Amino acid sequence: MNSRALDSGRPAVNGPAVKAVICLGAFLSNLSAGMFNIALVDISADLGIPVASAQWVVSIYLLVISVLLPVMGRLGDIRGRRRVHNAGLFAFALGALGCALAGNAAMLLFFRVIQGIGASMYQATNMALIVSVFPQEQRGRALGLMSTFVAAGSMAGPALGGFLLQWFSWESSFWLLAAVAAAVAVLAQRWIPRDTEAAGGRLDLGAALWFAACLSTLMVAIDLGGRTSFASLPVLLLLGASAATAAAYAVKLRHARRGGGAAASAGGLLFAGRDVVLGIVITVVTYMAAFAAQLALPAVLRLAGAEPAWVGLIMIGYPLALVVTAPLGGSLADRKGPLGILAAGLTLMSVTLLALGLAAPALGTAAIALPVVLLGCAMGMITSPNTSIVMGMAPKEQLGMVSSVLALFRNIGMMFGTAAGGLVIGGESAGRGGSYAAVFLVCAACVGLACLWLLQTFRGSGRKRLREQAH
Incomplete structure (x- = not known):
């Protein structure tokens, strides 16, 4: 071209x-x-x-x-x-x-x-x-x-x-x-x-420092909890410190909304309409679910006796499916509006996670390739329409802020997914298979609830309004 x-x-x-x-x-x-x-x-x-x-x-x-x-x-x-x-x-x-x-x-x-x-x-x-x-x-x-x-x-x-x-x-x-x-x-x-x-x-460096303290303590707590125990005193103290700084940060954002700095911009997002909040929630729960599966499924396959090369071949189905479906999903969202393709992707992901939670331990190594591919397809159907909705609602002067917030919550979702996958691996290695089912069923429930929230939010708005907001 x-x-x-x-x-x-x-x-x-x-x-x-x-x-x-x-x-x-x-x-x-x-x-x-x-x-x-x-x-x-x-x-x-x-x-x-x-x-x-x-x-x-x-x-x-x-x-x-x-x-x-x-x-x-x-x-x-x-x-x-x-x-x-x-x-x-x-x-x-x-x-x-x-x-x-x-x-x-x-x-x-x-x-x-x-x-x-x-x-x-x-x-x-x-x-x-x-x-x-x-x-x-x-x-x-x-x-x-x-x-x-x-x-x-x-x-x-x-x-x-x-x-x-x-x-x-x-x-x-x-x-x-x-x-x-x-x-x-x-x-x-x-x-x-x-x-x-x-x-x-201008930049509000004070708000940035509050946010850094909140996220740093949270990430250290998750990292330490995954390697030791989430019920240990150091982890609980770190989680409490993160919650306290998060509350203080939220108060600061509320007071800064009338200003023009970073805190005001972030506050405008975090206290914006439920459409934007919904897009952020969808970002977190879908990346959490996808990364939990990517970390946990190889461990389950290896414990079932699969060879490492065969496990790698199965897991490559996720990115290959996403590579195919993400551009198609984005193109379809451009033509028909993002709501339908986004709801379909969330439904597919929830059903696939539910099947993994209930049946994956009993599936053969070859049969488990199908849900891996379906997860990739679902993620490809979700990412572009969800991003289009949230970015389309942002004022032009705040596009960078919205872009950074979406990337931030994508990373947070990946972080939570990695911690959840680590719990599965630890449980399977110790012979506690219940952690596997619990993690996947919780992920399926979170994605399913996000889908219901999406449908409820846009039920009376119509496709025309959604298409206008997305652009």
Whole structure:
């Protein structure tokens, strides 16, 4: 496709090139999140640190991204989304290069923080760039493609990291990330058009610090609870501290809604209409369910005697199904409206999770491939329509903030799903199969309730109103 104007009144833009560089950035950030799980033992041996300490190579990256997403989203609204997005790619490349050259654990974690800062900058602005650059009839397809790259990066991380570790070293993963990110950053500078509007205003760093304290204590509690016990005193204290800071943060947001800073923008979202809240809830519960399945099912298959290669072949059905259905779901949402395809995806996911909770232990290793594929199809039907609804309701001057909040709650859903999957693995290893059924049935109930909430919310609104809101 030749360069052309994507919308009247806008300069000519190379649509496929813009989508490619934005999607590659989304792919890299999620690829980097999962590449090093398999290398923690090697990192601990090479740097002379315990494996539990090496785990922070993964944890600190996710924590930095989650903490900074709202700040970077607001910064994109103030300073320009293109500028923040592209600077994030360069920072990510610099962080990866520093990690590859790090000679000790402190330097490795320092540059991992730099890498997380960069990833937060372009994660917080990529959806907003798509919404601002592409016209309404192309938006759902573009968002669906980006969702595909997000999922593909998450799933490809462990496999690619394992390959590089086996044939080269764990440092080679950082070298690869640095080289690709630097190339994508140069292309982004060339192809992504300059912003046509900026909101101005200021950052509320006080609110950002409250939010950082809330999320940091929550993530540490979940990480510690997964490795020890959620009923232990340290975990309970951390959860209490997180709840207390969350309450204080909510009070601050209410008082800041009349201001113009990050807290006001976040507050406008968190206290907005139930349509936006519903979209955020759908994001959390679906990513939680999908990641719980992706972590738990391989363990169940291995305990049933399946070979590792066969397990990997079965689990690859999830990203392959999502790659096919996400663009189709986005295109269908563009033509028919997002409500129908979103409700169908939620229903399919709930039914599949219910079947997994009740029947998966009795299924053969080949038969379990079907629910894995169905989960991928359901996720592909959910992500783009849900994103279109929420982003379509946001004012143009707050697109970056909304984009960052959606990315934040996607990460929170992944975090909860990882913790839930860990509970399944621990229960199965100890011979307590009840944890498996409980986790999947709870996930099925959460997704099913979200679907009922969706239908109830939009029952009297009609497809025309929904389509207008989504665009």
